[in-house]
Amino acid sequence: MKSNSKGLNQIGIVGLGLIGGSIGLDLQAQGYKVCGLVNRELTVKKAQSRNLAQVIDTDPKILANCSIIILALPLSEILNPSRELLNHLPINAVITDVGSVKVPVIKTWTNLHPQFVASHPMAGTHKSGVEAGQHNLFRNRPWVATPTRSTNSEAIEMVKKLAQALGSKWIIADPYNHDKAVALISHLPVIVSAALLNTATEDNDNLWYLELARKLASSGFSDTTRVGGGNPKLGVDMASNNSHSILELLDLYQVSLENLKEMIASKKWEELNNVLDKAAKTRSQFINN
Amino acid sequence: MKSNSKGLNQIGIVGLGLIGGSIGLDLQAQGYKVCGLVNRELTVKKAQSRNLAQVIDTDPKILANCSIIILALPLSEILNPSRELLNHLPINAVITDVGSVKVPVIKTWTNLHPQFVASHPMAGTHKSGVEAGQHNLFRNRPWVATPTRSTNSEAIEMVKKLAQALGSKWIIADPYNHDKAVALISHLPVIVSAALLNTATEDNDNLWYLELARKLASSGFSDTTRVGGGNPKLGVDMASNNSHSILELLDLYQVSLENLKEMIASKKWEELNNVLDKAAKTRSQFINN
Numbered sequence: 001m002k003s004n005s006k007g008l009n010q011i012g013i014v015g016l017g018l019i020g021g022s023i024g025l026d027l028q029a030q031g032y033k034v035c036g037l038v039n040r041e042l043t044v045k046k047a048q049s050r051n052l053a054q055v056i057d058t059d060p061k062i063l064a065n066c067s068i069i070i071l072a073l074p075l076s077e078i079l080n081p082s083r084e085l086l087n088h089l090p091i092n093a094v095i096t097d098v099g100s101v102k103v104p105v106i107k108t109w110t111n112l113h114p115q116f117v118a119s120h121p122m123a124g125t126h127k128s129g130v131e132a133g134q135h136n137l138f139r140n141r142p143w144v145a146t147p148t149r150s151t152n153s154e155a156i157e158m159v160k161k162l163a164q165a166l167g168s169k170w171i172i173a174d175p176y177n178h179d180k181a182v183a184l185i186s187h188l189p190v191i192v193s194a195a196l197l198n199t200a201t202e203d204n205d206n207l208w209y210l211e212l213a214r215k216l217a218s219s220g221f222s223d224t225t226r227v228g229g230g231n232p233k234l235g236v237d238m239a240s241n242n243s244h245s246i247l248e249l250l251d252l253y254q255v256s257l258e259n260l261k262e263m264i265a266s267k268k269w270e271e272l273n274n275v276l277d278k279a280a281k282t283r284s285q286f287i288n289n
Numbered sequence: 290m291k292s293n294s295k296g297l298n299q300i301g302i303v304g305l306g307l308i309g310g311s312i313g314l315d316l317q318a319q320g321y322k323v324c325g326l327v328n329r330e331l332t333v334k335k336a337q338s339r340n341l342a343q344v345i346d347t348d349p350k351i352l353a354n355c356s357i358i359i360l361a362l363p364l365s366e367i368l369n370p371s372r373e374l375l376n377h378l379p380i381n382a383v384i385t386d387v388g389s390v391k392v393p394v395i396k397t398w399t400n401l402h403p404q405f406v407a408s409h410p411m412a413g414t415h416k417s418g419v420e421a422g423q424h425n426l427f428r429n430r431p432w433v434a435t436p437t438r439s440t441n442s443e444a445i446e447m448v449k450k451l452a453q454a455l456g457s458k459w460i461i462a463d464p465y466n467h468d469k470a471v472a473l474i475s476h477l478p479v480i481v482s483a484a485l486l487n488t489a490t491e492d493n494d495n496l497w498y499l500e501l502a503r504k505l506a507s508s509g510f511s512d513t514t515r516v517g518g519g520n521p522k523l524g525v526d527m528a529s530n531n532s533h534s535i536l537e538l539l540d541l542y543q544v545s546l547e548n549l550k551e552m553i554a555s556k557k558w559e560e561l562n563n564v565l566d567k568a569a570k571t572r573s574q575f576i577n578n
Contacts, residue, residue, distance in 0.1 A: 122505050142505055173501050181502035184489060189513035190565075191553075192485050195546040197568035200473060200575070202541050212462050213470035216411050216431055217575040223512040224478035229572030232565035239553050239561060250550050252491050254543075257484040261539050264480075264528050272528060276479075276521035279486035283518030286489070286506040 008032060008161055012066035012093070014085065016047045016056070018125065019098045020072030021133020024052040026166050029135065035062045037085075038130075046130045060088035068158050071097040075237045079108050089113055094155040096162070100182055101241040102146040102175040110148070115155045118175065119145040120182075121168060128231075136167065143168035146175035183245035185286070186227075187238045188253060191246065193228025194235070297321060297450050301355035301382070303374065305336045305345070307414065308387050309361030310422020313341040315455050318424065324351045326374075327419075335419045349377035357447050360386040364526045368397050378402055383444040385451070389471055390530040391435040391464040399437070404444045407464065408434040409471075410457060417520075425456065432457035435464035472534035474575070475516075476527045477542060480535065482517025483524070 010033045013020045024034045028051070036053030037060055038044055047056045055062050063069055069089060071078050078099045089095055095116045099105045102118045109116040123141040125132065143163035147156050156172075163170050173181075200210065239246060263272040299322045302309045313323045317340070325342030326349055327333055336345045344351050352358055358378060360367050367388045378384055384405045388394045391407045398405040412430040414421065432452035436445050445461075452459050462470075489499065528535060552561040 177498040177501050180498040181505055184502045185506045185510040189509050191549050192481055193513055194565055194568040195542060195549055196481050197571045198545040199542045201571050202545055209466040209469040212466050213473045214575050216470055217474045220478050220516045221474040222576045223515050224482055225572050226512050227509045229569045232562045235565040236558050236562045240558050243553055247554055249488060253484060253488045256487040256491055260480050260484055264532055265536055269525050269529050273521045273525045276483055276524040279483040280518045282486045282490050283514050286503050287511045
């Protein structure tokens with residue numbers, strides 16, 4: 001077991017899905033001792049067969065000697081931790097989470113544990129569950145921490161060490177800015193994209209064109225609708241926990257859409273060209289390819 | 290030269306960009322004689338070095354002996370053919386096009402040539418220009434023809450032979466249905482996606498979150514904004530030639546978006562779950578992966 005990296009020796013992970021399982025694989029490869037807490041006996045067996053942690057159990061007692069514990073749970077469970085879990089989090093351990101919205105997590109956890117650091121590793125694949133964990137999921141991906149004035153600075157350092165051990169790019173951000181940023185880049189796209197899919201079913205006057213559209217749909221439609229056609233539960237999770245930012249951005253989005261519509265209706269082709277040109281330039285500031 | 294396939298022996302292609310060049314490569318590989326008409330001397334040399342056709346010239350006289358001629362030009366040029374080109378299209382040749390909107394093409398060409406067949410091969414890559422043509426671009430992709438009551442049926446058969454020689458799936462559709470279908474699957478996504486990009490620049494109150502959003506943007510944002518960040522000229526081309534269908538669908542889209550917004554604002558999470566679930570099911574009817 002590694003022992004020169006102060007504090008990170010024994011690491012607890014609550015949940016061994018895509019995020020928790022991937023953390024477990026990489027940390028073990030680096031010589032850390034990893035304890036994984038899961039909900040069901042069946043998951044214990046599957047996680048053991050994939051070597052997601054050295055100690056895997058449904059009993060939260062396994063967290064007793066961990067110096068840092070990562071809550072790698074769905075957002076709804078991070079926001080509603082069980083009493084049993086809370087009773088078994090050592091008071092001296094650093095606790096962090098992986099939830100994609102930070103303000104409600106901070107509101108919940110600030111009073112639950114003195115060493116809590118809210119964080120959000122920005123990584124994912126289309127997979128989920130105990131079969132999904134993989135090596136190097138976090139390499140070169142952002143890991144955002146959103147400490148508040150009351151967050152213990154040594155605890156922040158511990159989470160930073162963890163993120164860096166996984167190869168992430170460490171970013172400190174204000175929780176409100178974080179939640180608005182993910183509303184723009186992750187949550188608004190889900191709503192915009194789902195609305196596009198539902199447009200295809202709201203027009204019942206002419207089914208011939210819809211039948212043809214289904215035959216002709218290709219990469220453009222596929223890309224634009226991918227996130228809107230994703231897991232409904234995740235969509236509701238993010239919408240219900242980040243409503244304020246999403247609604248604020250939806251207002252702006254509706255104005256932006258109405259502008260484009262007005263240009264088409266009024267045949268303002270030069271203006272439309274300029275706005276589409278600006279859109280292309282904006283994209284190049286967000287996406288490097 | 291192939292001669293057993295009645296009528297397809299000598300084929301003219303006007304424009305040797307992605308579509309025209311790809312048609313030229315595949316047809317030559319099957320033994321057809323291909324004549325490519327281009328605009329500039331420099332393009333002649335580049336197209337020759339890539340063997341996009343056997344005969345390549347800027348002089349439309351090379352089309353004289355062609356039995357079928359494909360207008361592989363941008364939509365705006367298909368809708369505004371030069372007098373010189375029109376004068377050199379043999380009266381007995383079948384003429385077809387590759388434009389992505391069909392009603393205005395039919396309106397223009399019905400009076401210009403007696404053997405015109407409007408068609409739309411649904412294939413593309415991110416590339417364009419004389420360097421872009423590639424083999425097998427059309428294989429297993431739809432090739433939609435939109436004949437009218439006055440379209441010569443033998444001419445339709447010729448275009449079908451061409452499409453099938455390229456490995457396309459042949460589809461006959463009503464031109465209005467075609468234009469509404471492509472509005473839904475290609476044109477509406479461009480507008481919806483461009484509006485999303487412009488949302489990111491309309492909010493100037495808080496630049497911190499935008500700076501963070503740029504660092505965090507990943508595959509979801511990338512996919513949803515890809516078509517909206519494309520070539521502005523192509524966007525204007527499609528919007529100006531398919532306005533009616535796009536505006537009709539934009540109305541439906543705005544209703545669909547407002548519904549989702551209202552569910553979030555009123556915390557109707559079960560309804561939101563149902564609508565997102567419906568969106569996922571709709572997507573699976575359009576996209577096979």
